[in-house]
Amino acid sequence: xxxxxxxxxxxAIRNAYTYRVPDTLSCxxxxxxxxxxxxxxxxxxxxxxxxxxxxxIEPEKIRDIITVLDSEPSVTQKQLDLWRWIANYYMCxxxxxxxxxxxxxxxDRQYSLDPSIRRRIKLPQYEGETSPLKTLSFAQQRATDExxxxxxxxxxxxxxxxxxxxxxxxxxxxxxxxxxxxxxVLYLVPEIALTTQLxxxxxxxxxxxxxxxxxxxxxxxxAELYRQVLQFTWxxxxxxxxxxxxxxxxxxxxxxxxxxxxxxxxxxxxxEPSYKQQDPAPRYHARSVAVMLxxxxxxxxxxxxxxxxxxxxxxxxNGKYGHVQLTERYAGIQLPIITLIxxxxxxxxxxxxxxxxxxxxxxxxxxxxKGKQVxxxxxxxxxxxxxxxTQCGQVPTCSDCDVAMTVHLSARLLTCHYxxxxxPFLSRCPKCGGEMRIHGFGTERLEDEVRQYFPxxxxxxxxxxxxxxxxxxxxxxxxxxxxxxxxxxxxxxxSKGLHFDDVSLVAVLNADHLLNQPSFRSYERAFQMxxxxxxxxxxxxxxxxxxxxxxxxxxxxxxxxxxxxxxxFLNEQLKERESFHLPPYSRMIILTLKxxxxxxxxxxSEYMHQRLVYIFGTRCSNVILPSITRIQSQxxxxxxxxxxxxxxxxxxxxxxxxEIDAFSSQPEGKGVNVIADIDPx
Ligand code: ADP
Ligand code: ZN
Numbered sequence: 001x002x003x004x005x006x007x008x009x010x011x012a013i014r015n016a017y018t019y020r021v022p023d024t025l026s027c028x029x030x031x032x033x034x035x036x037x038x039x040x041x042x043x044x045x046x047x048x049x050x051x052x053x054x055x056x057i058e059p060e061k062i063r064d065i066i067t068v069l070d071s072e073p074s075v076t077q078k079q080l081d082l083w084r085w086i087a088n089y090y091m092c093x094x095x096x097x098x099x100x101x102x103x104x105x106x107x108d109r110q111y112s113l114d115p116s117i118r119r120r121i122k123l124p125q126y127e128g129e130t131s132p133l134k135t136l137s138f139a140q141q142r143a144t145d146e147x148x149x150x151x152x153x154x155x156x157x158x159x160x161x162x163x164x165x166x167x168x169x170x171x172x173x174x175x176x177x178x179x180x181x182x183x184x185v186l187y188l189v190p191e192i193a194l195t196t197q198l199x200x201x202x203x204x205x206x207x208x209x210x211x212x213x214x215x216x217x218x219x220x221x222x223a224e225l226y227r228q229v230l231q232f233t234w235x236x237x238x239x240x241x242x243x244x245x246x247x248x249x250x251x252x253x254x255x256x257x258x259x260x261x262x263x264x265x266x267x268x269x270x271x272e273p274s275y276k277q278q279d280p281a282p283r284y285h286a287r288s289v290a291v292m293l294x295x296x297x298x299x300x301x302x303x304x305x306x307x308x309x310x311x312x313x314x315x316x317x318n319g320k321y322g323h324v325q326l327t328e329r330y331a332g333i334q335l336p337i338i339t340l341i342x343x344x345x346x347x348x349x350x351x352x353x354x355x356x357x358x359x360x361x362x363x364x365x366x367x368x369x370k371g372k373q374v375x376x377x378x379x380x381x382x383x384x385x386x387x388x389x390t391q392c393g394q395v396p397t398c399s400d401c402d403v404a405m406t407v408h409l410s411a412r413l414l415t416c417h418y419x420x421x422x423x424p425f426l427s428r429c430p431k432c433g434g435e436m437r438i439h440g441f442g443t444e445r446l447e448d449e450v451r452q453y454f455p456x457x458x459x460x461x462x463x464x465x466x467x468x469x470x471x472x473x474x475x476x477x478x479x480x481x482x483x484x485x486x487x488x489x490x491x492x493x494x495s496k497g498l499h500f501d502d503v504s505l506v507a508v509l510n511a512d513h514l515l516n517q518p519s520f521r522s523y524e525r526a527f528q529m530x531x532x533x534x535x536x537x538x539x540x541x542x543x544x545x546x547x548x549x550x551x552x553x554x555x556x557x558x559x560x561x562x563x564x565x566x567x568x569f570l571n572e573q574l575k576e577r578e579s580f581h582l583p584p585y586s587r588m589i590i591l592t593l594k595x596x597x598x599x600x601x602x603x604x605s606e607y608m609h610q611r612l613v614y615i616f617g618t619r620c621s622n623v624i625l626p627s628i629t630r631i632q633s634q635x636x637x638x639x640x641x642x643x644x645x646x647x648x649x650x651x652x653x654x655x656x657x658x659e660i661d662a663f664s665s666q667p668e669g670k671g672v673n674v675i676a677d678i679d680p681x
Pocket of ligand 1: 168330
């Protein structure tokens with residue numbers, strides 16, 4: 001009996017590829033890796049489906065698979081189901097999901113998952129003594145019990161606990177219970193918090209049951225980790241494994257691991273936008289995928305945060321998710337005092353040192369003299385965001401992107417933060433010879449100023465530029481934790497989940513640009529980020545302080561932040577979203593069109609717009625000029641689609657996909673890149 005197999009190949013192709021299984025090979029199962037010919041090349045793909053009947057293609061066009069690489073599926077049936085769901089929901093191809101989902105090494109035909117192969121890359125081992133769990137405080141114990149009770153009714157529960165309330169300790173108790181039953185636990189964290197203190201804490205308690213999976217571990221290690229998780233799965237399926245659980249800590253891509261019996265999925269800092277993959281496809285949100293995984297395995301999902309996203313809070317209010325609160329910090333420490341500094345008044349009175357107001361300088365000096373540590377937050381890297389000519393006003397911009405070049409003064413460079421292109425720093429205008437002036441400030445400039453105003457202080461800076469190498473991040477954090485550094489300057493990298501005993505003061509040098517983003521989510525984001533970074537202050541011993549410099553101290557967001565009125569703030573956001581029919585009160589899809597010639601793009605976008613209005617009517621926006629209109633020589637336009645909650649969105653996606661396919665094959669759309677982003681952030 002001949003068999004045919006549909007193969008997933010790691011390519012952005014829409015159509016499935018079908019091959020014949022030659023008589024010389026035994027038929028592979030779905031999820032096995034095979035080598036197939038593609039044009040003049042050979043590629044590793046994954047079997048999606050096995051078919052008994054020949055597909056409806058001319059027989060001589062169907063080629064044979066070359067070899068089968070696996071003796072057992074390296075992708076489980078559950079994973080394949082999840083891939084299909086993602087491809088469907090996020091409107092992309094299975095090949096794109098495959099690329100995101102399995103370690104690159106598995107696409108190498110030499111790589112074998114066979115358990116009999118003994119020589120493998122070594123993963124970090126956590127032998128040694130483990131320590132017992134900490135005893136929960138009364139409030140923590142109550143929250144833990146409430147979470148468990150909530151799980152009886154809701155598969156998804158949100159644990160909203162203020163910063164330093166001990167959410168991590170609560171998780172650890174819940175994890176422990178699962179591991180004791182031989183279950184797996186998937187613990188998702190935003191990328192950057194990973195390499196730091198969390199794994200340290202977890203390995204002390206869970207020892208070698210801990211597995212860490214994220215993009216900073218090498219490709220070989222990722223593959224080995226995948227293999228070990230798969231091994232566990234095979235063993236469980238055959239009933240041969242010891243009753244040992246597995247704790248997998250990972251960034252968003254860990255949702256793709258071959259799980260078998262997860263008892264709990266934890267997604268910490270659920271409000272973090274980095275859980276959504278922006279580019280390339282699949283543009284998935286790890287929170288949505290985690291919820292889906294929970295459904296697949298019938299397992300509980302716990303979303304943790306100090307500042308829930310508006311979307312999650314909506315689900316809690318609806319009764320769809322359980323909701324548990326932890327309102328006090330561990331050990332009775334109070335949440336930090338938040339002080340606002342009016343920059344307009346400070347500048348007017350000339351009471352500024354560079355970008356530091358007098359009161360801030362005084363407080364930093366005071367804290368340093370007491371032997372405390374300070375964190376300075378500015379969410380912009382580089383020296384300054386742009387320069388301009390004092391005579392003709394000329395601003396140097398990137399030749400390929402429609403953005404100003406960022407100043408990196410120590411390197412004497414101007415850099416595009418969108419494509420990475422650089423050019424030498426200009427002190428004179430290339431057009432008129434006028435003098436160039438530097439505007440605004442980033443972390444690099446702050447560092448310069450700190451050296452000038454606090455010459456005795458030991459300083460470190462943490463941003464993308466200072467953490468290019470694998471261990472940089474760790475080194476900076478270790479040094480700061482060991483108090484070898486007094487002042488830590490950083491972008492949002494310093495805001496996430498870190499714990500330092502001696503930090504008594506956190507300063508936000510300019511909060512205004514956080515609030516002034518061109519998105520309906522900008523206040524939500526700003527609040528989350530400010531609350532998060534504030535949460536680094538005064539976590540041990542005595543109450544901390546946060547100083548926020550702003551030109552707009554009357555902004556209502558600050559009053560709520562000062563009172564730590566997260567719920568009031570979020571409820572107001574919900575009301576606003578409702579009255580403007582914005583998510584979560586509607587569903588959005590953003591269609592992005594790109595082409596390297598602007599006129600072509602314009603007419604193509606207009607054409608597409610007409611088609612979409614014809615189908616979707618008023619659900620379709622006009623053609624929108626995004627805030628950055630060109631990146632890497634590609635001009636960009638967008639069309640937003642917005643659906644009411646009751647509408648059949650899967651049907652709408654199908655219609656949209658049909659339209660995109662038709663568009664691409666018509667002269668109007670040829671060569672225009674069309675990207676659909678579902679539930680965009
Ligand atoms: P969160 O995750 O809510 O920000 P953490 O779990 O990091 O809070 O807890 C804050 C600090 O308090 C950590 O240093 C943690 O070790 C400590 N802590 C919290 N709960 C306990 C406990 N029950 N016993 C001992 N230390 C605790
Ligand atoms: Zn550029």
